[in-house]
Amino acid sequence: MQEKLTLMIPGPTPVPEKVLQAFAKHPIGHRSKEFQAIVQRTTEKLKWLHQTKGDVLTITGSGTAAMEAGIINTLSKGDKVLCGDNGKFGERWVKVSKAYGLNVEVVKAKWGAPLNPESFRKALQEDINKEFKAVILTHSETSTGVINDLEAINQHVKEHGHAITIADCVTSLGACNVPIDEWGLDVVASGSQKGYMIPPGLSFVAMNRRAWEAQKKSDLPKFYLDLNTYRKTCDKNSNPFTPSVNLYFALDAALEMMEAEGLTKIFARHSRHRQATQQAMKAIGLELFADDGYGSPAITAVKTENFDAEDLRKIIKSKFDILLAGGQDHMKGKIFRIGHLGYVNDRDIITAVAAIEASLDSLNLLKNQIGAGVAAAAKVLS
Amino acid sequence: MQEKLTLMIPGPTPVPEKVLQAFAKHPIGHRSKEFQAIVQRTTEKLKWLHQTKGDVLTITGSGTAAMEAGIINTLSKGDKVLCGDNGKFGERWVKVSKAYGLNVEVVKAKWGAPLNPESFRKALQEDINKEFKAVILTHSETSTGVINDLEAINQHVKEHGHAITIADCVTSLGACNVPIDEWGLDVVASGSQKGYMIPPGLSFVAMNRRAWEAQKKSDLPKFYLDLNTYRKTCDKNSNPFTPSVNLYFALDAALEMMEAEGLTKIFARHSRHRQATQQAMKAIGLELFADDGYGSPAITAVKTENFDAEDLRKIIKSKFDILLAGGQDHMKGKIFRIGHLGYVNDRDIITAVAAIEASLDSLNLLKNQIGAGVAAAAKVLS
Numbered sequence: 221m222q223e224k225l226t227l228m229i230p231g232p233t234p235v236p237e238k239v240l241q242a243f244a245k246h247p248i249g250h251r252s253k254e255f256q257a258i259v260q261r262t263t264e265k266l267k268w269l270h271q272t273k274g275d276v277l278t279i280t281g282s283g284t285a286a287m288e289a290g291i292i293n294t295l296s297k298g299d300k301v302l303c304g305d306n307g308k309f310g311e312r313w314v315k316v317s318k319a320y321g322l323n324v325e326v327v328k329a330k331w332g333a334p335l336n337p338e339s340f341r342k343a344l345q346e347d348i349n350k351e352f353k354a355v356i357l358t359h360s361e362t363s364t365g366v367i368n369d370l371e372a373i374n375q376h377v378k379e380h381g382h383a384i385t386i387a388d389c390v391t392s393l394g395a396c397n398v399p400i401d402e403w404g405l406d407v408v409a410s411g412s413q414k415g416y417m418i419p420p421g422l423s424f425v426a427m428n429r430r431a432w433e434a435q436k437k438s439d440l441p442k443f444y445l446d447l448n449t450y451r452k453t454c455d456k457n458s459n460p461f462t463p464s465v466n467l468y469f470a471l472d473a474a475l476e477m478m479e480a481e482g483l484t485k486i487f488a489r490h491s492r493h494r495q496a497t498q499q500a501m502k503a504i505g506l507e508l509f510a511d512d513g514y515g516s517p518a519i520t521a522v523k524t525e526n527f528d529a530e531d532l533r534k535i536i537k538s539k540f541d542i543l544l545a546g547g548q549d550h551m552k553g554k555i556f557r558i559g560h561l562g563y564v565n566d567r568d569i570i571t572a573v574a575a576i577e578a579s580l581d582s583l584n585l586l587k588n589q590i591g592a593g594v595a596a597a598a599k600v601l602s
Numbered sequence: 603m604q605e606k607l608t609l610m611i612p613g614p615t616p617v618p619e620k621v622l623q624a625f626a627k628h629p630i631g632h633r634s635k636e637f638q639a640i641v642q643r644t645t646e647k648l649k650w651l652h653q654t655k656g657d658v659l660t661i662t663g664s665g666t667a668a669m670e671a672g673i674i675n676t677l678s679k680g681d682k683v684l685c686g687d688n689g690k691f692g693e694r695w696v697k698v699s700k701a702y703g704l705n706v707e708v709v710k711a712k713w714g715a716p717l718n719p720e721s722f723r724k725a726l727q728e729d730i731n732k733e734f735k736a737v738i739l740t741h742s743e744t745s746t747g748v749i750n751d752l753e754a755i756n757q758h759v760k761e762h763g764h765a766i767t768i769a770d771c772v773t774s775l776g777a778c779n780v781p782i783d784e785w786g787l788d789v790v791a792s793g794s795q796k797g798y799m800i801p802p803g804l805s806f807v808a809m810n811r812r813a814w815e816a817q818k819k820s821d822l823p824k825f826y827l828d829l830n831t832y833r834k835t836c837d838k839n840s841n842p843f844t845p846s847v848n849l850y851f852a853l854d855a856a857l858e859m860m861e862a863e864g865l866t867k868i869f870a871r872h873s874r875h876r877q878a879t880q881q882a883m884k885a886i887g888l889e890l891f892a893d894d895g896y897g898s899p900a901i902t903a904v905k906t907e908n909f910d911a912e913d914l915r916k917i918i919k920s921k922f923d924i925l926l927a928g929g930q931d932h933m934k935g936k937i938f939r940i941g942h943l944g945y946v947n948d949r950d951i952i953t954a955v956a957a958i959e960a961s962l963d964s965l966n967l968l969k970n971q972i973g974a975g976v977a978a979a980a981k982v983l984s
Binding site: 222225227229231232234235240241243244246247248249250252254280281282283284285288315316319320321411413419420421440441442443444445446461462463464465466467543545 | 604611614622623625628632636663664665701793795801803823824826844845846847848849925
């Protein structure tokens with residue numbers, strides 16, 4: 221039943237009916253005062269969500285556009301940057317940096333492991349001439365379900381004193397605490413189809429004072445992603461180019477729901493769902509892909525050493541109308557990923573766990589007694 | 603009555619109910635086979651709409667992103683380009699070209715006048731060393747309601763033999779005939795909230811063989827707008843980044859409606875609406891802003907020499923719930939613009955004309971007898 225499909229991938233995430241209804245209204249003029257009111261309201265709420273008094277700018281584009289904007293608006297050709305890479309998105313920021321002629325030094329960790337803050341500390345401490353202009357990293361690495369210790373790494377950047385931090389918080393913002401001003405994160409990128417609970421097509425870049433200072437010196441060419449034009453128009457509650465008007469309607473409704481729930485409860489819900497999912501997988505007899513203690517609040521990746529993860533995903537989709545994510549690149553078939561990001565309730569978790577158990581059973585792959593996973597999840601959720 | 607608002611601006615344009623319903627479905631996974639089928643179907647239909655066997659790539663972003671992509675994927679730093687500028691969008695392509703370090707020579711015409719093909723012929727003929735790598739221009743200049751003679755200008759580019767043509771067809775594609783392969787247009791950009799009849803947030807770039815040859819030599823930095831990655835993923839019915847899934851739903855439904863109507867009828871409808879609007883404005887005693895014979899099929903700009911166009915727009919919006927566009931930049935208050943692009947029927951035209959007459963009358967600005975405009979429009983529409 222395609223119409224009953226439930227998304228449990230790391231994005232697009234499920235969209236609340238209220239948000240979908242706001243989304244489906246006829247577009248209005250993007251230069252009208254009615255639309256300006258929406259830009260003003262969403263900008264204020266975005267600052268609340270980002271826990272910042274700095275700027276949060278909205279771009280019509282994918283999360284990658286926001287992250288690229290963060291990089292190309294603060295750096296210049298030949299600038300030395302330190303880039304974390306422990307998954308597909310870390311890899312992507314290395315590629316973006318190289319595409320623009322930056323001088324990239326990479327801190328690597330294997331897929332499934334977190335980035336080691338010590339490696340950053342060392343590299344930054346050794347940089348006596350203060351050549352590093354930026355440290356670029358992913359907070360929640362969607363491809364592996366690993367949460368990196370952004371707080372600790374950023375602390376080392378602050379000790380360095382010259383580099384700025386450019387963080388991909390695409391699947392952490394709205395899932396766990398990312399207090400931008402308190403931590404002093406300079407550039408933070410995110411995307412609409414994640415914790416925001418709205419369809420894909422908008423992305424966001426938070427820029428603080430230090431980021432704008434870096435922006436003044438940046439010489440990389442840009443036009444559509446020139447954040448200075450977004451800042452100028454945002455100050456007038458407008459946009460430099462025709463924005464995705466309907467996604468703004470959705471954003472407005474979704475941020476209102478998020479405000480009503482409150483950040484503390486949102487983060488607690490994601491944390492509970494992470495724990496329930498992790499415990500359930502272990503009770504089923506499956507191994508988690510992320511190192512212990514580094515599971516993302518947005519997504520749990522699960523190893524499938526003795527079977528093809530794609531077989532399981534197919535059954536769960538065709539039989540139970542639940543879409544799980546597969547492994548990316550070399551991990552295809554070796555892991556599956558359960559998204560628990562955004563508009564997800566306890567029922568979704570317990571349903572996904574039950575469907576995984578039933579499907580494994582139908583494939584004769586269940587080691588433990590059927591129901592053990594649901595029991596473990598229920599225990600956490602109760 | 604905000605909920606009854608009718609858009610008669612050059613974009614966003616009105617969205618058909620059937621399209622809005624498709625748009626408002628819950629998102630599905632962008633890597634699923636169901637979504638791949640949509641990408642395949644829309645790509646085929648886009649080629650039909652573009653009258654091309656070449657590539658038509660879909661970007662999540664505004665029309666400016668598509669136009670910028672066309673420029674930065676085919677050119678290199680320092681390349682000499684010839685850029686047409688007779689309005690806000692012509693100006694914009696000069697700015698984009700300069701932002702990327704291109705060597706820009708500009709062919710200008712005053713706002714309201716068309717670009718003179720002779721000026722292009724002359725500049726290209728004088729380019730004996732074949733230094734021009736591209737001719738960049740806007741087909742329908744939205745800011746002034748002028749249609750430029752793209753066919754004639756492109757013919758001069760073909761005679762030059764070395765430069766490629768990069769055309770902004772944002773408000774001409776789907777409004778009048780733009781036979782890409784027949785004319786040999788190399789790069790054509792357009793946006794979703796125009797003739798496509800869907801909300802803003804997607805844009806399109808058509809690239810032919812010559813454009814891809816230029817792409818191989820292009821050295822301008824890019825990542826999100828790197829069309830080579832769009833081509834590679836499009837060949838697999840996919841996207842390089844998470845696309846605006848719901849806008850794809852809408853695009854699929856809208857292109858189906860367009861196919862059912864057929865290109866000939868769509869172009870005839872826009873031509874009829876242009877003529878009806880022009881005749882009505884003249885009958886009211888207002889002057890057209892575009893030079894005679896150069897009115898855009900998408901938008902009619904009207905001069906308001908003895909009054910502030912913004913006063914008229916306000917009354918028409920508050921009293922009749924019709925949103926007309928104002929003048930941009932230095933033309934603000936001096937012209938208003940009637941959009942007749944996309945999902946517009948004869949009723950919309952006659953309604954807009956009637957509302958303009960009634961509003962002018964209420965402002966004591968009507969020179970001729972009330973009803974003269976409607977009569978003139980009706981005569982064309984009958």
